[in-house]
Amino acid sequence: MSTGARISATEAALLGLLTRGELSGYDLQRAAESSGGFFWAPTKSRIYAVLPQLAERGFATSREVVQSGRPNKHLYRLTKAGRAALQAWLEEPPVFEPERAPLLLKLYFGELLEPEVLIEHVRRARAEAIALKQRLEAQPARAQAADAFAELTVRHGIEWARAMIRWTTSTEQELVARLADNAA
Amino acid sequence: MSTGARISATEAALLGLLTRGELSGYDLQRAAESSGGFFWAPTKSRIYAVLPQLAERGFATSREVVQSGRPNKHLYRLTKAGRAALQAWLEEPPVFEPERAPLLLKLYFGELLEPEVLIEHVRRARAEAIALKQRLEAQPARAQAADAFAELTVRHGIEWARAMIRWTTSTEQELVARLADNAA
DNA sequence: ACCACCATGTAACAGGTTACATGATTAA
């Protein structure tokens, strides 16, 4: 009867993936990378650190699978307590926070920087946003058929990329215009 | 002649603010909160932890101002080495990373959640995005006149909020439609 | 012959939050 044990987002992500079956740390890392990788990607070492803690707290059970020629595998399975903790996390209203990107900080202190360097930063961001958008738009069928919710997160990525492209485009123009003005 | 001492984004933000003059930890916190607060906001305790480190590393000097009736003030001033470290940080190409919002994780595991709860999460995010957009749009004159670079970061916030509004709107519609389908 | 995949982890460090602790001044 553990009433209210809070879990972190990373823990929730792992427990969430465990609803799909018994998985090892290795499996979990790959699952996180491939499926939701673009919006949540815990590192290997974090995963291996967190899993035993989840087991200790009763949110998952682990069993060791003996193997030959490679380290034994630890398979984790979600418990009822784990499922409840996950549920509680999912129901918590998520915190809303605007972005904190280093690029914004550099731009904010733009007067300390040579305009060309700043423009280069913005151009780079724009190029990466375009690449991201194309990558996300290039995988429609799989996500749509298999999992409608995953598709919604992909759309978020696309909208985000679109916003970045718009903003970087107009920002670049403004900076270039300013540069020309100063030269004149 | 410290050639290449790397600094973190928070350190860069503080050094950047120090280019405007001699400031105390208290001043810096308020400056961070008010001016760039929506895209970078270190906590008080972090600031007070970082400042002495900056002084130790030679990036700032500090002098104590004796006061009566309240703790003595420590005023920090940027050094040449600090200015150089800041410059190096500003010139580093910033890392590009798509957002990692807890909302996306909750949505990704949407099938584990009652649709109404999920819809409520999305609605809430939408409301907050609308509020943010209005807040940012409501301060045109000050930013534009005083600091064109600050204005560009504000525009980023507006574009971001706009993207969030679009995405939450369509997502909400989709979830509601799905809910209706299941009921039928 | 070489590389990717499977499979685990540890150690050191970096970055950041929350709560605690103190206390005078000044304006409403």
Add this chain to the structure above:
DNA sequence: TTAATCATGTAACCTGTTACATGGTGGT
């Protein structure tokens, strides 16, 4: 008299990254 402002910090904790360490299997 109540709250905000000024002004500092410590302690405990949580989260996360990077680098190190090992080594067989299976495909090209």
